[in-house]
Amino acid sequence: MATGSVHKSSDLVKDYDCGACEEKHFEKSAEFFCNTCLKLFCGECINLHNQLYEKHVSFGRGDMNKWPLSKKTEDFLQICQVHKGEKLKMFCHGHSQLCCTSCVLLSHRQCKAVTLISETGTRLSTDLQQFAVKIETAIKELKQLQSTREGNINYVDYSFSELLQEVRDVRQKLNASLDELEKVTIKELEDARTAMKDSLKIDVDNCIRLKDELKQLTEAVQELDDKKNKEELSFIAGRKCMDKAQESEKFLKRNCVNIECSIMFQTNTDLEHFLVKQLSLGKIVKGRQSMAFQLNPDKVITLKGKSEHDITHIK
Template sequence: MATPLGSVHKSSDLVKDFCCGACKSRSIEEIAEIYCETCLKCFCGKCIYLHGQLYADHITYGTEDMNKWPVTKKMEDFLFKCENHKDKKLKMFCKDHSQPCCTNCAFLNHRLCKEVSLISESVKTNPSDLHELSNKIETILKELKNLQNTRQSSFQSVEGSYSKRLQEVRDVRQKLNSALDELEKATLKELDDLRTSLQAALKTDVDNCNKLMDDLELLSEAVKELADKSIGEMAFIASRKCLDKIQESQVYLKKLL
């Protein structure tokens, strides 16, 4: 969506782009403080003192009157550079395409164009209203700034609603976890209770079986012992008890099998 656009000069860089002409001729780089309109040269603090001694009548401008200074070399290069041929200067203007162009461009793209002339010639017939352009740029800059602010706040609100939704997802997850924990707990308790009651019933059956088996074994021993002896009363009681116990066992077996 957004691509960073290359920026031109910041106005604070402007002064740094002017070097003292006098120092420069001695291969020293000093930031200029004064521009002399008569010499068409910039001077640093030291050199302007000497210049002032020699040429008191020259008209000079300080950094507070930057609008009277010439255009910097950097600015000139920036304006004259052909976008398509970096090492070429814009020298021509094609009226058909309404486009400044270098000699390469003119040769490659504007050979069939009817009105291609030197910029130095075009200037004479089409003076530019730079104030109006400056105002237009201001307006567009404002619009871009507004758009940027809107996008920035949208960006933040996307960020905000993302966090909110993320929290919602986490809350639901937490609730599901708790519900599953509860369900697991209840199910395990049910399972435990079932096991306990089933085991209790089975244990009762095992105990009952043991009791009946013990009783029957005792009676069986008694019956075997009494079979060879003729003790009428005991035999009668044993027989009675055996029949009772056998019936009790049979009823019990019938009930459970």
């Protein structure tokens, strides 16, 4: 039987191996088919064959329509796509489906019209040429769709890069806004610290001043106790002592030593809660548009049809 292999680089082009070379365990493409021997030969082997069998009729690649199907093609057609390794032997008329033995046992045991392909093939006429035209058309359309989808993939990558930069720009703007809020808050904090320190410094200075003045008055009173005939100075000292004592008492009442001075910070919880509730920096919208519209938004789009859908029930 003729043997052959399918080249993956071509969709439908089949090649055949020389049978004589294959028996010697190396591959070589066949160039001729002997219709008498029903074997394939390469250029070298066909010369030897013709010397031995001058009356045998052989066909070159120009008459490949007279060559047999390659083994790869036969296997491709006969092997069940569901149960690999099993051949298609039956046809279910009810499901219009080719079946292997496993298909019949698993899925078509209840079907009444299951016949052998050898019997069915003679009754069902098929226009292979018409199918070939349909297949070629489908291949062209698939290639076109593949090309379009590959373009879609490239555009998705392009739009991803563009939108990624937009996301980062939004983050930069938010960072800048937060930096500004931080700067303003720190400025308010520094102003509060300065104002409080200035106020406390005044109290400290007053404490020092009153202590010094009271200390001087104490020393003056002690000195006057040792002197006689100083009634006027004693009166003045006593009056000053009373005035300074009253001033000190009032100052101490106004500034209770038990009060702690501190700076408080209250977080803007509205801002914090708002950011916590956000799921992302923005909304990602996914859509499938025609590449022509995506790449050229100014192009006129022709409406070929429309459909209406009720989406009120969709949550």
